[in-house]
Amino acid sequence: MKRRIVTGWFVSALFCFGLAVPLPAAQLTVAVTNLTNGIYFTPLLITAHDNATHLFQGGAPATANLRLVAECGDLSGLVSDLGGEDADTVADPAGGVLAPGATAVAGIDTTSTGNTRLSLAAMLLPTNDGFVGLDSLEIPGTPGTYVFYLNGYDAGTEANSELLDTSGCSPGMPGIPAAPGGDGGTGGSGVASADSNTAVHVHRGTLGDTDPAAGTSDLDSRIHRWLNPVARVVVTAQ
Amino acid sequence: MKGRTRIQSMGVAIMLSALVALNGCDSGDDVVMPPAQEATYAVAITNLTGSQPLSPLGAVVHNSGYAGWEIGISASSGLERLAEGGDPAVFLAEAAGNADVLVTGTGGGIIGPGATDNVEFTTVPTQGLRLTCATMLVNTNDAFTGISGLIIGDLAVGERKRIYALPYDAGTEGNTETASTIPGPAGGGEGYIAERLDRDFVSVHSGVVTRDDGLVTSVLDESHRFLSPVAEIVVTRIR
Numbered sequence: 403m404k405r406r407i408v409t410g411w412f413v414s415a416l417f418c419f420g421l422a423v424p425l426p427a428a429q430l431t432v433a434v435t436n437l438t439n440g441i442y443f444t445p446l447l448i449t450a451h452d453n454a455t456h457l458f459q460g461g462a463p464a465t466a467n468l469r470l471v472a473e474c475g476d477l478s479g480l481v482s483d484l485g486g487e488d489a490d491t492v493a494d495p496a497g498g499v500l501a502p503g504a505t506a507v508a509g510i511d512t513t514s515t516g517n518t519r520l521s522l523a524a525m526l527l528p529t530n531d532g533f534v535g536l537d538s539l540e541i542p543g544t545p546g547t548y549v550f551y552l553n554g555y556d557a558g559t560e561a562n563s564e565l566l567d568t569s570g571c572s573p574g575m576p577g578i579p580a581a582p583g584g585d586g587g588t589g590g591s592g593v594a595s596a597d598s599n600t601a602v603h604v605h606r607g608t609l610g611d612t613d614p615a616a617g618t619s620d621l622d623s624r625i626h627r628w629l630n631p632v633a634r635v636v637v638t639a640q
Numbered sequence: 641m642k643g644r645t646r647i648q649s650m651g652v653a654i655m656l657s658a659l660v661a662l663n664g665c666d667s668g669d670d671v672v673m674p675p676a677q678e679a680t681y682a683v684a685i686t687n688l689t690g691s692q693p694l695s696p697l698g699a700v701v702h703n704s705g706y707a708g709w710e711i712g713i714s715a716s717s718g719l720e721r722l723a724e725g726g727d728p729a730v731f732l733a734e735a736a737g738n739a740d741v742l743v744t745g746t747g748g749g750i751i752g753p754g755a756t757d758n759v760e761f762t763t764v765p766t767q768g769l770r771l772t773c774a775t776m777l778v779n780t781n782d783a784f785t786g787i788s789g790l791i792i793g794d795l796a797v798g799e800r801k802r803i804y805a806l807p808y809d810a811g812t813e814g815n816t817e818t819a820s821t822i823p824g825p826a827g828g829g830e831g832y833i834a835e836r837l838d839r840d841f842v843s844v845h846s847g848v849v850t851r852d853d854g855l856v857t858s859v860l861d862e863s864h865r866f867l868s869p870v871a872e873i874v875v876t877r878i879r
Contacts, residue, residue, distance in 0.1 A: 435711055502839070609853075627846040
């Protein structure tokens with residue numbers, strides 16, 4: 403008892419003199435809400451990691467495994483990069499796609515890893531290579547509830563043709579693999595050729611058109627556009 | 641939390657009654673009134689859009705048991721009326737019926753692009769005191785902006801919070817952009833209709849398409865487009 407009190411004073415003193423940085427909270431609840439009106443998120447990857455790790459960085463080319471997420475919604479490569487699912491790496495907390503307006507909740511526990519950063523990624527559907535991302539948020543050191551808003555990014559790895567091709571998906575294969583809302587079109591002539599910025603960048607949004615059987619895009623301009631932010635993240639630190 | 645708030649309110653009520661009683665039978669002894677615990681908040685909203693007038697602001701000061709809207713959840717009838725027709729009356733009446741709402745108020749009128757409107761509130765602050773406010777982007781079917789449950793109870797006198805507000809879609813009316821459905825000056829059409837003709841949940845707005853971008857039935861032109869944010873809202877505790 404006495405010893406605890408002494409320790410408490412010692413820690414307080416350190417804080418007072420600014421010699422210690424508060425350790426990040428070990429137990430987090432991460433709630434991700436899809437804020438869009440008509441865009442779905444593929445299964446989310448939510449992970450805590452060290453300060454040298456990045457799932458992506460704006461201005462840097464996408465890794466092969468981020469490309470797999472952004473073009474196909476496939477988390478397996480990034481999960482493998484992170485050493486598999488564990489107490490602070492959660493894949494697919496929603497059990498499938500996250501519909502507009504829906505929320506996925508994941509518990510992240512860094513007790514055994516001491517990881518200090520939080521990242522997140524999932525593909526935006528229907529897009530060619532759009533994704534919602536969070537790059538290396540510093541995990542809060544003080545218990546509380548923290549709210550963050552996330553942008554939609556373009557992986558820079560595939561032309562934004564806006565043409566649906568549901569025959570399958572592999573990196574480098576052109577086309578949008580799915581429109582989960584069942585509201586995609588056909589017969590488009592193609593919107594854009596290769597990206598001029600081939601690094602990860604803020605997505606410029608989709609164009610779409612109002613002709614489900616022709617036009618330039620297989621997307622619907624009244625449904626498949628969005629403005630940032632596309633997601634809200636509420637981190638509750640214990 | 642709710643229970644505690646009520647108890648505190650009752651405590652204040654009892655204390656005030658006691659003071660009134662003391663004053664009532666005051667026979668010359670000095671009864672020192674405690675200083676009033678009220679705080680005054682000034683809300684300034686600036687329209688940051690290019691060509692979207694904002695309807696008169698509806699504002700609500702409340703504790704944690706009230707929410708004007710939530711993402712992914714169906715809009716209330718009052719929010720639907722505000723977002724489709726620009727009238728905050730029912731939105732505010734709904735709020736006034738909630739036990740956790742302390743004050744409601746309306747702004748000074750239409751807020752044009754670039755213009756600022758100011759509203760002030762005086763109330764007894766609690767630590768968790770919150771502000772919710774909403775206003776329609778009138779050259780749309782059912783877009784609105786505002787803030788939901790911003791905590792203002794932690795502001796000291798002279799402190800302020802600044803929010804860049806997002807455009808939201810009430811989800812209660814399809815974004816047809818036809819003249820008959822746009823109540824603002826671009827359309828001159830009907831505002832509120834009771835039917836729910838869209839996905840029926842609140843989301844962040846995806847923007848207007850406009851006829852200049854291929855929606856041939858739209859009465860809007862490229863000037864009516866907007867990006868986030870659409871308004872700046874500054875809340876200052878002035879007393």
